[in-house]
Amino acid sequence: MSLSQEQVKHVARLARIRLESEDAARMTVHLDAVLEYMTQLNELNTDDIDPTMHVIPLTMPLRDDQVRTSLPVEEALKNAPDRRDNMFGVPRIMDGGDR
Amino acid sequence: MKHFEVIIGLEVHVELKTRSKLFCGCSTEFGADPNTHTCPVCLGMPGVLPVLNRQAVVYAAKAALALQCTIHSYSKFDRKQYFYPDLPKAYQISQYDQPLAEYGHVAIVNGGEVMKTVGVRRIHLEEDAGKLNHLGQRLGDAKGSLVDLNRAGVPLIEIVSEPDMRSADEARLYLTELRNILSYLDISDLRMEEGSMRCDANVSLRPAEYVGSLEELPRVEIKNVNSIRNVQRGIEYEVARQAELLEAGERIIKETRGFDDQSGRTYSQRSKEEANDYRYFPEPDLPPLVLTDAFVQEVAGSLPPSTMALREELREAGVQPKDIEVILSDQGALTFWRQATTLFDDARLVTNWMLSDLSRLLNAHGDTFATSPISPEGLVELLNLIKRGTLSGRMAKEVVDKMYETGKPAEAVVKNLGMSQITDGEAIKKVVEEVVALHMPVVEDYLSGKDKALGFLVGQVMKKTKGQAKPDVVNTTLKEVIRAVGEKT
Structure with a gap:
């Protein structure tokens, strides 16, 4: 396993984690070691085993389409650092998100 | 001029008209006061569990069958991860590699004939995001935004077509037929202007000499256009723009573009992130969705x-x-x-x-x-x-x-209105005789061969009867009366 510093920076950016250059170098070494450790799993023969999508042997429970009472607006907005007109206020949206 | 083939694929999001959201009991009603339809599940609070709405599954299955898809007996949900303020959990619950249904098609009709068949690659269930209101004219110069999470968690189906359309007009016909089909299923309001049906168009041009795969062709995604007409306009503009670039020997950049209704142009929004940047992984809070043959048969039996x-x-x-x-x-x-x-x-x-x-x-x-x-x-x-x-x-x-x-x-x-057509021959004859007596010079003109003079006399009769005399009866009666006059003189 050999992780590049570029890959580490890419992952950090996706997770919105700011990494200074020396951190990136250190993280690359650490992450690489973790991934290296994980490669032990590759020694197992999994040819006859289906991928595990879910650990609990259960199929999807479904609920009826019934409306239940929502939270009062005050409750919904209680943790909002900023609000206006009963909406969550957020700072200017910069490029780089999606949708 | 170089020759290009236009390649178009459409992604259509349709809001399902369930009463409650996809994973919680909040109402899906449109137009409620901001943030009055939220709860810990759709607000993305820690420690909550989503529970899937049965009706949403039924509606999605209806759409899948009406679009000739194969419904998978086993499908699963995944987390699609990105940061955006309209997405409180920082991931959207969607379906990635095992969608609800695949391999469908829509026949598009023009002039009463099936023109071509467009493939439907997949249909999957997912939750909608909240709604952003930008404080400013446009996102670019907004000072900030306000988030309303009433829509967060409303059930959507995404219908992904194959890149089978070759013109803006074919795209329009596909969307029109898709909307027709869905409207008879009665599973969505399908109002594009309110956002309950939304369309993203992927447009690329394939030069005649290109031999690579369609996937590798640089494509532009036109996002969230609010009417079928505007999807067509956006594609037309984009085809012309890309053709001009290619003819000038320039490259097309893979990117997302918006559509401006006023100018009819598309404009660059941002370069598109690669799909694997979403870091999809199976949603641990939801076990796989298993649909039995009996369920599918029942849905099939309910189709119009x-x-x-x-x-x-x-x-x-x-x-x-x-x-x-x-x-x-x-x-x-x-x-x-x-x-x-x-x-x-x-x-x-x-x-x-x-x-x-x-x-x-x-x-x-x-x-x-x-x-x-x-x-x-x-x-x-x-x-x-x-x-x-x-x-x-x-x-x-x-x-x-x-x-x-x-x-x-x-x-x-x-x-x-005192209106009803006078068909009574006697009543009409009386009026005709009056008119003839009043306009003898015109009658003589007619008798001397001026056929046009008859039109004037017809007009006079219609005037007297307030337009209620039956025109063909007036015509024949006039001719009869005039002939009688002619014989006398």
């Missing part, structure tokens, strides 16, 4: 007749292909047409009156066939008066206006 079957019904009644498409595109119009044609056997006359005069009135008043103040029975009563000869076509147009205004039935309107 297909749009192709409806076309056949209209065609057999003698409706023209162009009119068939108009009626088919509006469920209310089809219901109206069916009721009216049960009561009146001339389906063409019903169609003509519906799509000309009644449509004109409905549009002018912001009504639809479903809310029309003139009922199918009301229209048929009017058509019967025309058929019996009580009203001429021209008089009927005046009557239908009054029926619409007053809400009164045709007979009452005719009586009120």
